[in-house]
Amino acid sequence: MAASEIVLAGAADRDLTQIDAYREVGGYATLDRARGMGPQAVLDELLTADIKGRGGAGFPMGRKASFIPKPGQNPNPTYLTVNADESEPGTFKDREIMLRVPHRLIEGCLITAHAIGSRNVFIYIRGEYLREFEIIRAALEQAHGAGLMGDVTIVLHRGAGAYICGEETALLESLEGERGQPRTKPPFPAIAGLYASPTLINNVETIATVPAIVEHGGAWYADQGTEGSRGTRVFSLSGNVRRGGNYELELGTTLRDLIYHHGGGLPGSRRIKAIIPGGSSVPVLTADDIDTPLTFEAMADKGTFLGSGAVIVIDDRCCMVQLGLRVAQFYMHESCGKCTPCREGTRWMVQILRKIEDGRAEQAELDLLLDVCDRILGKCLCPLGDAAAMPIASYVDKFRAEFQAHIDAGGCPYKGESSLERVFAPVDQHTHHPTVEVPA
Amino acid sequence: MYDEIQEIKAQYPRTRSAVLPALRIAQQRYGWLTPDALREVADALDETPAFCQSVASFYDMFHLAPVGRRLVEVCTNISCALVGAQQVLEAFEQELGIRAGETTDDGQVTLRALECAGGCGWGTVVAVDHRYREPVRPEDVPAIVQEVRDGG
Ligand SMILES: Cc1cc2nc3c(=O)[nH]c(=O)nc-3n(C[C@H](O)[C@H](O)[C@H](O)COP(=O)(O)O)c2cc1C
Ligand code: SF4
Ligand code: FES
Numbered sequence: 001m002a003a004s005e006i007v008l009a010g011a012a013d014r015d016l017t018q019i020d021a022y023r024e025v026g027g028y029a030t031l032d033r034a035r036g037m038g039p040q041a042v043l044d045e046l047l048t049a050d051i052k053g054r055g056g057a058g059f060p061m062g063r064k065a066s067f068i069p070k071p072g073q074n075p076n077p078t079y080l081t082v083n084a085d086e087s088e089p090g091t092f093k094d095r096e097i098m099l100r101v102p103h104r105l106i107e108g109c110l111i112t113a114h115a116i117g118s119r120n121v122f123i124y125i126r127g128e129y130l131r132e133f134e135i136i137r138a139a140l141e142q143a144h145g146a147g148l149m150g151d152v153t154i155v156l157h158r159g160a161g162a163y164i165c166g167e168e169t170a171l172l173e174s175l176e177g178e179r180g181q182p183r184t185k186p187p188f189p190a191i192a193g194l195y196a197s198p199t200l201i202n203n204v205e206t207i208a209t210v211p212a213i214v215e216h217g218g219a220w221y222a223d224q225g226t227e228g229s230r231g232t233r234v235f236s237l238s239g240n241v242r243r244g245g246n247y248e249l250e251l252g253t254t255l256r257d258l259i260y261h262h263g264g265g266l267p268g269s270r271r272i273k274a275i276i277p278g279g280s281s282v283p284v285l286t287a288d289d290i291d292t293p294l295t296f297e298a299m300a301d302k303g304t305f306l307g308s309g310a311v312i313v314i315d316d317r318c319c320m321v322q323l324g325l326r327v328a329q330f331y332m333h334e335s336c337g338k339c340t341p342c343r344e345g346t347r348w349m350v351q352i353l354r355k356i357e358d359g360r361a362e363q364a365e366l367d368l369l370l371d372v373c374d375r376i377l378g379k380c381l382c383p384l385g386d387a388a389a390m391p392i393a394s395y396v397d398k399f400r401a402e403f404q405a406h407i408d409a410g411g412c413p414y415k416g417e418s419s420l421e422r423v424f425a426p427v428d429q430h431t432h433h434p435t436v437e438v439p440a
Numbered sequence: 441m442y443d444e445i446q447e448i449k450a451q452y453p454r455t456r457s458a459v460l461p462a463l464r465i466a467q468q469r470y471g472w473l474t475p476d477a478l479r480e481v482a483d484a485l486d487e488t489p490a491f492c493q494s495v496a497s498f499y500d501m502f503h504l505a506p507v508g509r510r511l512v513e514v515c516t517n518i519s520c521a522l523v524g525a526q527q528v529l530e531a532f533e534q535e536l537g538i539r540a541g542e543t544t545d546d547g548q549v550t551l552r553a554l555e556c557a558g559g560c561g562w563g564t565v566v567a568v569d570h571r572y573r574e575p576v577r578p579e580d581v582p583a584i585v586q587e588v589r590d591g592g
Contacts, residue, residue, distance in 0.1 A: 077453075089517045089556040120453075127460075127501045128557060130570040155451050160460050161500030163555065177456030179498040195453055237561055238519035244561030280518060280556075310560070312519055326518055330555055336498075423521045424529055426553045429541030431505075 004224075004250045006212045006232050007205060011100040017135055019142040022103040028148055030215040034111045035150070042115040046210070048218025050230045055083055055166075055203030056279065056308045057383075058296050062218075067190035068116045068198050076197035078118040081175070081189075082109060084125040084132075084204045085159055085166040089280035089330060090310030093234040094204035096246045098125075098132040101208060102139035106154065108207035111214055113152050116200050120153060124171050127159040163334035167382050168201045170336065181336045182382035205234055225251035229295035233309045237263045240270060240315035240419070249294070256290045259313055270315035274398070278307020280327050281387030283394035304394070319418035320399040321406055324392050325353040329425035331388030342385035345376040349392055350427070356403060359411030366403055370396060441465060445484035455485055459495050463502055472503035500555075508543040508550035510588050512536075513567040514576075516553045519560030524578070528564040529553060531581035549588060 010016055010025040022028070034042050047062035068078055082105070086094040097105060109121045125133050137156055143149060157175055164170045165180040172194050174180035193199025209231065213221045222230045229251035235258055238244045242264030249258065255275060259265065266272065272287040277294070283304040285292065292298050299306045314323065332346035352369045355361040373389040380386065396403055405413045412418065444465055449458045462485055466477040473496050475489070482489040496502040514520075514529045532551050533539055543550040559565035562574035568588060576584070 086558050087556060090519055090560050091556075092558045092560050095558050126558065127499070128554075128567065128570060131572070153451075157457075158460065158464070159499070160464065160502055162498060174460070175457060176454065177459040177495065179495055238563065239522045239560075244519075244563070246561065276518075312522075312560070314522060318522065323518065326516075326521060330517060333555060419524075420518075420521050420526075422526045422530075424516050424526060424540055424553050426500075426516070426555055429553060430539040431541050 004232050005248045006221075006224075007097060007104065007208050007234055008101060008246075008248045009212070016101050016103060017099075017139060019103060019139070019146055022101075026215070027103055027211075028107055028146075030211045031107050031110050031148065034114055034214050039115050039117055042111065042214060045214050045218040046115065049213040049221040050218070051206065051209060051213065051221065052229065052296060053203055054205035054209075054233060054309065056088065056281075056305075058306065061202060061206050064190065064202070065112070065116055065200055067188070068118075068200055069191070071117050074191075074198050076195070077120060078116055079194045079197055079199040080109065080113050080116060080118045080121045081168075081171065081194060081199055081201045082121065082123040082204060082207050083166060083168065083171060083201055084123050084129070085171060086126055086129075086204070086308075087163040087166050088308045088310060089327075090238055090276060090312045091236050091279050091308040092238075093236045093246050093309060095129060095132055096234065097204050097208050098129070098136055102136050103143065104211055105136070105204060105208045106139055106143050108210035109154055110148065110150070110152055111210050112200070112202070112207055118200070119151050120155075122155050122157050122175060122194070124157050124159060124165070124175055127161050133158060162336075163330075164336045164382075164384060167384065170382070171201065172199065179336075181338045182384075184381060226293070226295050226297070228297035229306070233294070233306075235294065236308075236310040237313070238310070239276075239313040240266050240317075241313045242267050251295050252293045254291050254293050255285075255311065258294065258311060259290070263313070266313065266315055270317070272313060273316045273318060274314040274320070274323075276310070276312040276314070276391070278305045279310040280312070280330065280391060281305075281383075282307045283390050284398060286398055315419070317414075317417070317419040319357075319412055319414045319420060320395050320402050321353060321357045321412065322414075322418055322420040322423060324395045325350065325357055326420060326423050326425060327391055328353055328388065329427050331384065333425070333427045335384060335388070339381040339385070341376045342380045342388065345372050345385065346388050348372045349388065353392075356406045357412055359406060359409065361407055363407060366396070366407060441469060441480060442484050445481070449485070456487070458485060459487070459492065460499070463492065463496050467502060471509070472506050506543070506547070508548050510549045511552065511567075511569055512549060512584075512588060513552045513554040513557070514540070515555070515557040515559070515563065515565040515567075517556035517560075519556070520563035520565055523563045523575075525564040527578045528566065528576055528581065531578040532566075532585065535581055535585040549585075 169183035373393040376389040
């Protein structure tokens with residue numbers, strides 16, 4: 001076991017999907033202890049730990065939990081909702097947590113529920129995650145059988161294929177049985193969330209960290225990582241790298257360490273061209289940024305975000321216009337359509353980027369692309385709009401010469417040799433239905 | 441199906457929350473969400489078929505038109521694309537004789553491109569009826585197609 005592992009600790013040596021194995025590594029002992037502590041004492045540990053949310057936005061968990069009304073302050077029940085909708089391109093860490101340490105997630109749910117006085121927990125799990133659903137369901141049955149649930153019920157709720165349902169208010173709408181379109185804030189979920197009741201929403205990894213924080217104490221946790229970024233994160237490494245996968249590392253580890261030491265570097269004699277440090281929604285970095293520490297603060301200094309902790313390595317064979325087009329196509333597909341700048345803007349971005357790639361764009365259209373980004377940024381109901389505009393604007397900003405070359409040469413300078421050549425997106429799906437009736 | 445949906449309803453403070461699980465059950469039963477399926481879900485939840493259809497149409501995993509008995513999905517988002525998802529998708533197109541989004545004429549297999557499946561470090565990710573295969577390379581495709589056609 002790597003010394004730094006907290007969330008995935010013990011999973012390399014044992015099958016922790018089994019409750020007995022999980023108990024052998026101390027599992028569920030902390031739950032007993034936490035239940036013996038007052039809820040406020042548990043909250044205090046989370047506040048001391050100073051752990052920031054692992055879903056993307058990085059809001060301090062203890063503070064968010066403290067916004068939940070105390071018993072008697074609100075007539076409605078309090079809900080805990082776990083965001084297991086993981087769909088940010090590049091991110092596959094929550095899946096690993098659910099597959100390998102499902103009991104740690106369940107224990108985290110039960111401890112957190114105790115801390116906020118909730119008896120109703122919902123885990124909203126991405127619809128495509130079938131095996132993960134089965135594993136969590138089996139782990140829940142084991143926890144039930146072991147009499148660990150107390151007066152708490154945990155409902156596993158499966159999504160049905162919509163990235164936007166990872167946005168917390170869209171998730172609540174979806175859980176209430178509606179189309180998954182975000183709500184305006186305020187009111188914030190802590191006051192009026194699920195069924196208009198106080199609701200705490202946290203990411204899988206955030207919740208799965210709670211047992212260790214309560215076991216060893218908030219101060220112990222806060223000792224790891226950096227002042228602005230405590231603890232560890234499960235980083236998802238992918239793209240042009242030898243050993244893609246999830247690596248739980250102390251925050252403050254550099255991109256170089258993750259990519260070269262853990263990931264084994266790039267295959268062949270390829271060079272890094274660009275690095276996406278926090279999922280496809282964040283502005284891109286270049287090879288020059290390789291020594292940037294993986295922390296919230298260092299990424300902010302570089303004008304980007306640690307986001308979901310998904311690091312995508314892009315080598316020198318990639319055409320940045322094609323990359324922009326494919327990223328824009330994703331957001332166009334996933335825009336919920338509720339507000340105009342995002343719904344229309346993502347379509348404009350796709351159209352302009354396609355023209356640039358095909359060599360049909362005029363000079364003014366490059367500026368138009370940036371103008372469209374500008375008209376989305378900060379003008380949408382939920383952060384998906386920004387998530388579409390920020391990366392595209394950053395590709396043009398950092399690789400402008402490459403965009404310009406497409407316009408000057410009337411086509412792609414990679415001449416069919418880019419690693420993303422002919423990339424196909426679901427928005428361009430062909431349709432043709434079977435001619436025979438499908439039997440029931 | 442009606443009884444199964446009633447059981448699910450009981451897990452939630454409000455009936456409407458059962459709409460996604462109910463639609464999933466109906467789709468499993470009928471293959472896709474036929475007008476009859478939507479009516480049955482609506483009856484079980486005391487909603488209108490139009491409401492059920494409006495919800496279903498929001499989510500990619502619900503089919504409002506016929507699909508094949510088997511669903512093959514290839515992730516073509518960026519991490520997979522950087523390591524050759526296009527070649528994998530094209531190999532499926534060639535092997536199945538259809539394009540992405542289409543269904544074979546015998547109604548057996550639907551092929552789709554998928555947005556990030558959550559296996560980016562092990563690309564290219566292919567899901568067969570939502571069971572992940574990772575990583576898949578173009579040379580693995582004929583065997584997967586054979587297996588799907590054989591009912592595996
Ligand atoms: C478009 C969009 C998609 C998101 N997807 C996810 C997701 O899949 N999983 C997740 O935990 N958070 C996601 N988030 C962030 C959530 O809105 C929310 O901040 C998070 O679940 C809170 O948990 P945390 O504080 O523990 O990070 C998404 C946000 C946006 C705007
Ligand atoms: S920004 Fe996009 S996804 Fe978010 S509410 Fe508006 S249209 Fe929907
Ligand atoms: S990009 Fe293919 S699984 Fe994420």
